[in-house]
Amino acid sequence: MTTSTNLVYLISLPLFSAALLLLLGRIADKWGHIFATLVSASVFVIGVLEFFAMQGRDGEARAATQKIFEWISVGTFQVDASLLLDQLSICFVLLISGVGTLIHIYSIAYMSHDRDRRRFFAYLNLFIAAMLLLVLGDSYLNLYVGWEGVGLASYLLIGFWNQKPAYATAAKKAFIANRVGDLGLSLAIMIAFTQFGTVTFAGVKEGASGASAGALTAIGAMLLLAAAGKSAQFPLQSWLGDAMAGPTPVSALIHAATMVTAGVYLITRSNFIFDASPTAQLMVVIVGAITLLFGALIGTAKDDIKKALAASTMSQIGYMILATGLGPVGYAFAIMHLLTHGFFKAGMFLGAGSVMHGMNDEVNMRRYGAIGKVMPITAATFGLGYLAILGVPPFAGFYSKDKIIETAFNAGGIEGVLLGGATLLGAAITAFYMTRVIVLTFTGTKRWDENAHPHESPFLMWAPMAVLAIGSVTSGFLLSSGSALVNWLQPVVNEHNERHSEEFLPPLVVSTMALVVVAIGVAFAILKYRTVPVIAPLDVSLFTKAARKDLYQDSFNEAVLMRPGQKLTAVLVTTDYKVIDGLVRSVGWVIQTMSSALRSIQNGYVRSYALIMVLGVLALVTAIWMVTL
């Protein structure tokens, strides 16, 4: 491990910038956005420099650490606030800062009409700082600080236009769903501490080899819960659709490229736990498989372009989670898909934002149509992203997604077939709904509103989209040529350099199968959406109805969690009022009643007072009599 002194700047610069922009207020309105973008760019530059420095080092010295200060030192519990930049973290650092900077540039133009633009950039920088802390922390506790930070930033950014109550509620929903996941992370940290006495990654890795299966499974399950919350996986996936209430750059950055990938990072970072606990791994693949199908199904019926892309994100992250559950060979592919997904999904979201910007913030795709003619650059970049997500060679998704499908099949036995089948089915449905989005938006006949005058977006908006499109095209090839990423990450995720066992099917066969199902999906979509009604038709199949209602996720949550929760609260309030307050009030009541009773002794008659005196003497005599017994 090399010691570095530069790592802290990765976090402190954007954090300082956020604080500055928030504290200065309106004064910074004129230059706040430029400043924030420059800060983000400088973080990227530092990241790139560190990357090259890392490449220059070898073996053990490749990773760099920096201790900032001693944080907690209580008895045997020691946690330092220190940072770890190793092969895994640098991928995330580059992704976050790179895509982040592009989105900063995009937002300068997108939010130019908003009077709170400076606050937006402050929050964006805050997010960058928190996410970097998440990926750079060297212990679960440091990671947790970043984890909470990104949750906060997400809440602030989703509810950015909180004048609309629905948006504020969406922010709350996201935060609460995240909180349930955070519970998992807290419990995992606590279990880790009781089992291993430490919460640093290195310490837990050491202790994992000697721990009991039960403890490892418990930690794994809790970490999975945390990942599910942050990455919108089943069962905590209901917040992602509503999170689209935030401005589009937010959706692109946080809910496509970075924050929602934090769960994948967590599981990958904890590979030593999951590799040691097959039960936990099984849970992971089940969650991943369910979510990838869940998201895909929802995506087929969404008319809101952002919600369709959000469902797509949910599904793609399901792929990544599935991959992380497939053992040491899967982690690298999950990270590869994460990186490529960052490019094409962020690109598509920015494209959607561009379309919305041109169509007066209309999100209903049924009111789009033939935009491709008016906004060619947007259509081109969006289209490249579309091809990437489909997995068409030689675009990015082909390399990453096919590897996941392959590894799923190679898991062996029934599990392999089921998982592989699920991924293929997912690919087909993905092809269907993504084609649907393209067809509804960019092709076909105009279904525009009267005052919609779509025009191409300004340079500051299409330039980042173009860069991301280039990434969508080339990143897959670059990352997988010569197994570059796999070899780069191997010291971190695959220490013993395991290779997957028996190949179930040759890679070529798998790729062909994938392309075939994709083609089927595309064709189906094109055929179905030759004509598009402007009002969504009501007599549709049960599937469509269910998919429109997000597969009843909200109804389920409400019936199972919300209403019982409300009843419980009501019961507790009543108990508090009647029982606890009642107890307190009854003390007063008892005293009042006793006083009333005692008052009646004062009837004003001298004789009764005399009687009381006599009774007092009687009491005295009784006491003496008792004492001398």
Next chain:
Amino acid sequence: MDIANYIYLSVLLFTIGAIGVVIRRNAIVVFMCIELMLNAANLAFVTFSRVHGNLSGQVASFFTMVVAACEVVVGLAIIVTIYRSRRSASVDDASLLKR
């Protein structure tokens, strides 16, 4: 017969006097019951003086008598005064301090 019998008699008379204070309504009768209590105490004094062979008990009894006399004088004067203005000698009439 045991000399203690005098003490028992004294106690008995004292108790009767105490109850009389509580039961009777005529102020003068109440006063008389108080006198009965004092007399009972005097009897006890005298008996113990005999037991100890010491005249201190009798002197105490003597003083008690003197003080009782003073008390009776002043008390009855008060009763007369109250009777003059209120025309009633019942202790139950002085009940203005009720709740």
Next chain:
Amino acid sequence: MVNLALEVGKTLQPEAIMFWILAPLAVVSALGMLFVKKAVHSALLLAWVMITLAIFYIAQGALFLGIVQVIVYTGAVMMLFLFILMLVGVDSSDSLVENIRGQRIASIIAAIGLGGLIISLVNRATLGVETIGLQDANSAGNVQGIAEELFTKYVWAFEVVSALLITAALGAMVLAHSTATKSRTAQRDQSIARFRGASLATAAGLPGSGVYARHNAVDVPGLLPDGTPAPTSVSATLEARGDMLTTKPFELEVKEVEED
């Protein structure tokens, strides 16, 4: 009652007889004092109790005290009680209806409790001395013995108590003094009233009896102050015999001169 703890000594048989006759009487009188309706009866019963106690004092060797009990307590204090009872309303009797709730029951409980407990306490007490008796103390005579105690050991208390007596007497005087409810008419007012009266004939007041008496014979009736004969001034026998002379000639007239 066997095995009485308060074994202070035995008395002689005569005293026992006297005790067992008089003590129940005293208790009954005390109870009677409690329960009779008329206050005067209560006073008398109390007086009897006090006399009984005086007898007990004398029996126990407290001669001076016994006599003082009779003279002062029974004679003075109880009589004072009776005077005041007469003043306040000898006819007044308490109604037997108790108007305070629970008073009767509570007092019965208090009575039984108090009496029973103290007697039981006394029962269990041990004095640890033998009765000495007052033979030695009374060797020079009871009065002398008391005087010796009173004027040497207790002289201070004695002086204080005498001050108390004086204060009590003064207090009684102050309390019993009543201011007149109407102011007495002064001489001047009376004089004016006379002259404004019905007739001036009585302005100077009526003449005293005997002022106009002209004869002091047995058979001549005397005159009352207003001039009319007093019928009772002549013996009824004379009147019955018809030997009484009429007073007509003797009645006073302002204008006529009366001829003999």
